[in-house]
Amino acid sequence: MSTSSALARDDDPVGSGRGGLRAWPPGVARTPTMRISDVLRALRDDFPSVSHSKLRFLEEQGLVEPVRTAAGYRQYSPADVERIRFVLVEQRERYLPLKVIKDRLEELDAGEIELGRPATRSHEPRVREVRAPEGGERPAPVAPAPGEPETEIDRALVDGLVSAGVLRPGPGGRLDETATEILRAASALGRYGIEPRHLRSLRTALDREVALARQVVAPLRSQQSPAARARADETADEIGDLFVRLHAAWLRQEITDLA
Numbered sequence: 001m002s003t004s005s006a007l008a009r010d011d012d013p014v015g016s017g018r019g020g021l022r023a024w025p026p027g028v029a030r031t032p033t034m035r036i037s038d039v040l041r042a043l044r045d046d047f048p049s050v051s052h053s054k055l056r057f058l059e060e061q062g063l064v065e066p067v068r069t070a071a072g073y074r075q076y077s078p079a080d081v082e083r084i085r086f087v088l089v090e091q092r093e094r095y096l097p098l099k100v101i102k103d104r105l106e107e108l109d110a111g112e113i114e115l116g117r118p119a120t121r122s123h124e125p126r127v128r129e130v131r132a133p134e135g136g137e138r139p140a141p142v143a144p145a146p147g148e149p150e151t152e153i154d155r156a157l158v159d160g161l162v163s164a165g166v167l168r169p170g171p172g173g174r175l176d177e178t179a180t181e182i183l184r185a186a187s188a189l190g191r192y193g194i195e196p197r198h199l200r201s202l203r204t205a206l207d208r209e210v211a212l213a214r215q216v217v218a219p220l221r222s223q224q225s226p227a228a229r230a231r232a233d234e235t236a237d238e239i240g241d242l243f244v245r246l247h248a249a250w251l252r253q254e255i256t257d258l259a
Helices: 003-011 036-043 052-060 078-094 098-110 155-163 177-190 196-221 226-258
Strands: 140-142 151-153
Touching (some): 052 226
8 A cells, every 4th residue: 555545544534635645535434444345245235246356456456445454454444435336336327437437536535526425324234124024914015226116025925935945034034135135036037937946946056155165264264363264254255256257157158048
């Protein structure tokens, strides 16, 4: 990390822009307390495809500068997360190349343009207050993703997914963001005649993948040092990202052959 960035973090813990260094976003904490897994959880509600490798790429391009611990692991601040969010929004909504986005960030840091403070967001995993319905209750409402219409998931679908082992609610039947996404996808697949029982084999295959990843990560998790545990988190994220990429490549290849 550059000397100027280090000074900005030491002298300017809440990003007020003292000395004109790393001025944006203003008023957001710059203390590097978040591991890469924390950053991914904070962003995935809005950017489901964000990955460990994507964050590394943004770092390589100079768009974010996480602090490195003595053991070499990355740590991010809430301000870093908002800068990453800015980059992802500019890519998704304005289709800007990274060089242009980097120039805009530099202009924001220098005070040449002004966007203000980003909307306050929690950097902890968010749990949706939705519960799987019990006997006699009305269908469980599932809040839509941004831009999606209001929808409801009926009890039969929820029960079918749970029975098939495809949906695994938390304590008290609570459904988090991932569970509601599973519900939406399963509901959409139902329009093509794909039922919860058909998804059981997919879930079984996934469980085998998780078991394979666990074998790799377990030796690191068994160690007591914070560095080893941080490495375990990074390794798990990286393996998960590689599995997703592998699945996407296989599916693209096979689905293309169906056309």
